Amino acid sequence: MSRQHQQLIPISIADLEQNAHGTLALNALDYYRSGANDMQTLKDNQDAFSRLRLRPRILRDVSKVDTQTTLLGYTVSSPICIAPTAMQRLANDEGEKATARAAAKAKKCMILSSWSTTSAEDTIAAGQEVPVAQDSPSLPLYWFQLYVYKDRIATEKLIRRVEKAGYKALVITVDTPFLGRRLADVRNVFKLPKHMTMANFETKDSKVTMATILDLEKSAEEAAAAKTAEGKGTKVVRQESSLAAYVVSQIDPTLNWNDIAWVRSITKLPVVVKGVLTEEDATLAADIGVEGILVSNHGGRQLDGVLATIDALPEVLNAVKGRNVEVYLDGGVRKGTDVLKALALGAKAVFLGRPILWGLAHDGEDGVSLALNLIQQEFELAMALAGCCNISDITRDHVQHGTSARSRL
């Protein structure tokens, strides 16, 4: 991947991304921007939005546009939300705290990653310190993304902590039994700098850096590999990123539907399953009683070659029609018109992953606010130009596949 350095005054998410290419260290930039393998799905997530066409309605008095909506019973200012992304302090020293403050100011929903570089408690506290304007019923909303650890006691302890801290839903990521193969991270030998920690897993006595978990095993392995290679004049090249090794060491690949039922049985928080792409799994999720389904391919970072999320959305929605479950989408949402298309197809909300990281890299909290505002303004304009004043005005008739005029036969 080439690096571009021309800095722009950002007026779109694409500008923020281009600027981040010039400012972030390669270790972080590649970690953030990469998809798995050939990155086919990563590209398709955006391309698939471009293949859809809008069907606007005219003459409908769009002088006032209101994007307020509800998520699992809570009112937020907009269906544009923040997806969980790990290790945000790689982009800006304030990391997750900056994101939480920007979410609070915008009264939007933020999902915090299990693998944040700021603890769940410190992140939500940063958001709650922001005074919230009382001009509408909407409020900031924080959800917690859960990776189910091999250590179920540690998993349960984390659930108790986030319940106590004030998170309003658990979002269980189910597409990462192993880490997808991101070639740039392997080449760069991706590392979390030593002063940053997986803050949700540290105790008073031990800071959990990737190094503390991996270095001892790795140095033993590498010494053995180097010894074998020495005699053959072979350069030792590590075949997997330290992140992939970290996932193997911590995340439970035996995870199955019984574990989702187990999490539901030990918490009163609503559960959202993140990473559903098929009608078969959507049906199973609804049968188990989860409150939400997040249609996601992990931003093209896990199984390369799966459908773009906007293309997978209709089959998931179809499978759970009439069931009591909210369906959201993430992946490739970069513009206001993308949000409109996802909602027209039936998503209740969309979540942004990389755009938030590009905002953070641009200017910390203000950069995240800028990213959120840019896409929010684009969405409001797209709604008005399509003849929609409220979220409930957006319907399936506002979007079509393909470029031919729709037959009314």
Ligand SMILES: Cc1cc2nc3c(=O)[nH]c(=O)nc-3n(C[C@H](O)[C@H](O)[C@H](O)COP(=O)(O)O)c2cc1C
């Ligand atoms: C750098 C990075 C880190 C991520 N970390 C997590 C994570 O910790 N947990 C998780 O469930 N998803 C994680 N994701 C996936 C996002 O939640 C989301 O599914 C994806 O980024 C959406 O696609 P987009 O980046 O095109 O908006 C990560 C994505 C990126 C780009």
Ligand SMILES: CC(C)CC(=O)C(=O)O
């Ligand atoms: C599994 C973690 C390393 C974070 C993650 O989900 C990602 O990098 O995509």
